[in-house]
Amino acid sequence: MHVIEIDKALCKGCSLCCYFCNDKGxxxxxxxxxxxxxxxxxxxxxxxxxxxxxxxxxxPEFAITVRKEEKC
Ligand code: SF4
Ligand code: SF4
Structure with missing residues:
Protein backbone atom coordinates (compact mmCIF):
# COMPACT_ATOMS: atom_id res chain seq x y z
CA MET A 1 0.00 0.00 0.00
CA HIS A 2 1.28 3.46 -0.93
CA VAL A 3 0.53 6.78 0.71
CA ILE A 4 1.41 10.29 -0.37
CA GLU A 5 2.52 13.17 1.81
CA ILE A 6 2.04 16.74 0.66
CA ASP A 7 4.00 19.59 2.18
CA LYS A 8 1.34 22.24 2.79
CA ALA A 9 3.98 24.95 3.01
CA LEU A 10 5.23 24.21 -0.53
CA CYS A 11 2.16 23.28 -2.60
CA LYS A 12 1.09 26.08 -4.95
CA GLY A 13 -1.98 24.26 -6.26
CA CYS A 14 -0.88 23.96 -9.86
CA SER A 15 -2.49 20.47 -10.21
CA LEU A 16 0.39 19.13 -12.31
CA CYS A 17 0.52 16.14 -10.00
CA CYS A 18 -3.17 15.41 -10.67
CA TYR A 19 -2.59 15.66 -14.42
CA PHE A 20 0.30 13.17 -14.27
CA CYS A 21 -1.62 10.74 -12.05
CA ASN A 22 -3.16 8.85 -14.92
CA ASP A 23 -3.12 5.15 -15.68
CA LYS A 24 -5.17 4.57 -18.84
CA GLY A 25 -7.61 7.24 -17.76
CA PRO A 60 7.87 21.53 -9.52
CA GLU A 61 7.91 22.43 -5.82
CA PHE A 62 9.06 19.00 -4.56
CA ALA A 63 5.99 19.05 -2.33
CA ILE A 64 4.98 15.38 -2.72
CA THR A 65 6.56 12.30 -1.22
CA VAL A 66 5.27 8.84 -2.09
CA ARG A 67 5.86 6.24 0.58
CA LYS A 68 5.26 2.52 0.72
CA GLU A 69 3.57 1.46 3.93
CA GLU A 70 4.23 -2.02 5.19
CA LYS A 71 1.23 -3.99 6.39
CA CYS A 72 1.40 -5.06 10.05
S1 SF4 B 1 2.29 19.54 -8.48
FE1 SF4 B 1 3.09 20.07 -6.45
S2 SF4 B 1 2.66 22.23 -6.25
FE2 SF4 B 1 1.39 21.50 -7.92
S3 SF4 B 1 -0.58 20.95 -6.92
FE3 SF4 B 1 0.69 19.11 -6.97
S4 SF4 B 1 1.72 19.07 -4.97
FE4 SF4 B 1 0.97 21.13 -5.30
S1 SF4 C 1 0.81 9.57 -9.64
FE1 SF4 C 1 1.18 7.46 -8.98
S2 SF4 C 1 2.19 7.68 -7.00
FE2 SF4 C 1 1.18 9.63 -7.42
S3 SF4 C 1 -0.86 9.48 -6.46
FE3 SF4 C 1 -1.06 8.84 -8.59
S4 SF4 C 1 -0.83 6.62 -8.50
FE4 SF4 C 1 0.00 7.41 -6.59
Whole structure:
Protein backbone atom coordinates (compact mmCIF):
# COMPACT_ATOMS: atom_id res chain seq x y z
CA MET A 1 0.00 0.00 0.00
CA HIS A 2 1.28 3.46 -0.93
CA VAL A 3 0.53 6.78 0.71
CA ILE A 4 1.41 10.29 -0.37
CA GLU A 5 2.52 13.17 1.81
CA ILE A 6 2.04 16.74 0.66
CA ASP A 7 4.00 19.59 2.18
CA LYS A 8 1.34 22.24 2.79
CA ALA A 9 3.98 24.95 3.01
CA LEU A 10 5.23 24.21 -0.53
CA CYS A 11 2.16 23.28 -2.60
CA LYS A 12 1.09 26.08 -4.95
CA GLY A 13 -1.98 24.26 -6.26
CA CYS A 14 -0.88 23.96 -9.86
CA SER A 15 -2.49 20.47 -10.21
CA LEU A 16 0.39 19.13 -12.31
CA CYS A 17 0.52 16.14 -10.00
CA CYS A 18 -3.17 15.41 -10.67
CA TYR A 19 -2.59 15.66 -14.42
CA PHE A 20 0.30 13.17 -14.27
CA CYS A 21 -1.62 10.74 -12.05
CA ASN A 22 -3.16 8.85 -14.92
CA ASP A 23 -3.12 5.15 -15.68
CA LYS A 24 -5.17 4.57 -18.84
CA GLY A 25 -7.61 7.24 -17.76
CA UNK A 26 -7.75 6.17 -14.11
CA UNK A 27 -6.80 9.11 -11.90
CA UNK A 28 -6.66 8.82 -8.12
CA UNK A 29 -5.19 12.22 -7.30
CA UNK A 30 -7.52 15.21 -7.47
CA UNK A 31 -7.83 18.74 -6.14
CA UNK A 32 -9.39 18.93 -2.68
CA UNK A 33 -11.11 21.77 -0.82
CA UNK A 34 -8.28 21.91 1.73
CA UNK A 35 -6.03 24.96 1.49
CA UNK A 36 -2.24 24.98 1.50
CA UNK A 37 -0.32 27.58 3.48
CA UNK A 38 0.07 29.47 0.20
CA UNK A 39 -3.71 29.72 -0.15
CA UNK A 40 -4.18 27.20 -2.94
CA UNK A 41 -6.15 23.97 -3.07
CA UNK A 42 -4.18 20.88 -2.10
CA UNK A 43 -4.39 17.63 -4.04
CA UNK A 44 -5.77 14.57 -2.28
CA UNK A 45 -5.99 10.85 -2.93
CA UNK A 46 -9.43 9.65 -4.03
CA UNK A 47 -8.57 6.03 -4.60
CA UNK A 48 -5.77 3.53 -4.24
CA UNK A 49 -2.34 4.90 -5.06
CA UNK A 50 -0.35 2.61 -7.40
CA UNK A 51 2.99 3.96 -6.19
CA UNK A 52 4.18 4.95 -9.66
CA UNK A 53 5.64 8.22 -8.28
CA UNK A 54 4.68 10.30 -11.34
CA UNK A 55 3.17 12.93 -9.05
CA UNK A 56 6.38 13.14 -7.04
CA UNK A 57 8.50 13.51 -10.18
CA UNK A 58 6.15 16.06 -11.78
CA UNK A 59 5.78 18.42 -8.81
CA PRO A 60 7.87 21.53 -9.52
CA GLU A 61 7.91 22.43 -5.82
CA PHE A 62 9.06 19.00 -4.56
CA ALA A 63 5.99 19.05 -2.33
CA ILE A 64 4.98 15.38 -2.72
CA THR A 65 6.56 12.30 -1.22
CA VAL A 66 5.27 8.84 -2.09
CA ARG A 67 5.86 6.24 0.58
CA LYS A 68 5.26 2.52 0.72
CA GLU A 69 3.57 1.46 3.93
CA GLU A 70 4.23 -2.02 5.19
CA LYS A 71 1.23 -3.99 6.39
CA CYS A 72 1.40 -5.06 10.05
S1 SF4 B 1 1.72 19.07 -4.97
FE1 SF4 B 1 3.09 20.07 -6.45
S2 SF4 B 1 2.29 19.54 -8.48
FE2 SF4 B 1 0.69 19.11 -6.97
S3 SF4 B 1 -0.58 20.95 -6.92
FE3 SF4 B 1 0.97 21.13 -5.30
S4 SF4 B 1 2.66 22.23 -6.25
FE4 SF4 B 1 1.39 21.50 -7.92
S1 SF4 C 1 2.19 7.68 -7.00
FE1 SF4 C 1 1.18 7.46 -8.98
S2 SF4 C 1 -0.83 6.62 -8.50
FE2 SF4 C 1 0.00 7.41 -6.59
S3 SF4 C 1 -0.86 9.48 -6.46
FE3 SF4 C 1 1.18 9.63 -7.42
S4 SF4 C 1 0.81 9.57 -9.64
FE4 SF4 C 1 -1.06 8.84 -8.59
Missing amino acids: LRVLAKSKEMSELGSYLPTLQGECRGCRWCEIAC
